[in-house]
Amino acid sequence: MHLEQLHSLYKPSLESRVFTVYRGLSMPSIDFEQKISGEKGNLIAFDSFLSTSLDENVAKLFASYKQDPKNESVVFSIEIDADRMERPFADISRWSNFKNEREVLFSIGTVFRIDDVADQKTSDGIWMVRLSTVSEKDEQLQKEVQQIQLTLLKFFENVLHAQRDAKDDRKIPASNANVASMYYKQGEYEDSLLFYEKALETLNKLESSDPITKATYISNVAKVHVALKHYDKALDFYKEALNIRCHECEPNDPSLIHTLHTIGHIYRGKEDWNAALEQYQEALKLQLLSLESDLLSDPSSIAVTYICI
Template structure:
């Protein structure tokens, strides 16, 4: 079957000299997964081309990438080796838990909006958040939605609009939260990030330092979020053409990360 697939792909490459071919080789070992969680089925008898031995997978099926290699006989053809996996895989389970934690929001609609942002479906996310904003009944919900719209506009590169939404969110938080609340630190940090993206480094530094002051009061001295603030401030100093202050600031996150994270952590 692999020879048939290779022949098909190579024929396509000959007819289309500007494209690259990728062939996925999937290993499916039922003993390595729970078929009740990740079901699949052979659909030969229902297929228009039974000889192709097609397999139907459930939409949430996940494959682990084992190897990616360029084919020796054709530099425009690549082979990707995959093996099926499921939530019994410790690394996949850890990633799934992390994604669940990142999908903030009190309801399914809020979490849906967050996931739309994560995958770059900005128009759909904006439409959803505007509808949620119309029905929001609490200040905390409105602050959250304004924050998400700010994030959306920042990702789109629409920085003035991002600042507007972030500041609307921040105004609510400043009224409703104590001055050392961690959510205020995150709010100030996000505003600083947008100003940095706009090239307004003095304003970025102002908000980064506001964020840092709260974190220094609210968090232990070796908390990774402190390292993030030190790193952001260092980047601003570097962009402002002050390498000595940048270097001094960069040393602080390194020490904080060393104290807070295991030695093999990617950060």
């Protein structure tokens, strides 16, 4: 099962909305000093799935596996507030080969705040670090994310200018799309639309181009129109992208199914229940062709539409 599905089952079953998990690891001393020690109040992000345990002793066991004497044994004690956690997480002990580890898995990109770092190691040579849940609406997190996005935006704009000067036409569409993506994340939808349209325009000028890439750019244009509440325009672009994917993709391709699902959502927002139901049913039919599809259907979408008819 996907983590999102497990999360939807696990979260309502929690006996307590606030609980503690533990993560033990051995990390280079320089990383501990620069990123953890003395960084109280700062944020820490995990760029991969985060495996934790409900058992502190399990975490300490992992922390003690220190092969390099230059490494530090660290245990993160993480207070989880389920009502503030937007990213998926779940107890996966049932599916683990090591059920006694009582593993709780968090999705990629989960962010926590460093609440406290012990002044000294425990008697068994472990640094204890307390972390807590950070909402994605947290002001400090939003400021840091915005700063990163602005830095990336400037970088992509510089790359785009360099490619134009060098007349490197084949790379210009992707650079336009990167700039558009950064504007979209900043909520600058008009600028985002402008650069996505430029990406599509420059792609169409190439003698040969990948149709799937074209469908992606068209979907991006549609996505911005949704953000701008231009729903009819969004539908036109999504249908154009869908037409390309129908000819180029396998029937159970996740992008094809996702496009159908998105069109269904737009129709549902327009209260065109029959059209929405048609899209959801088509998406579900394609998904049932393969049990290994990466994008799993949300049956509640069809249920909600039936209720509205």
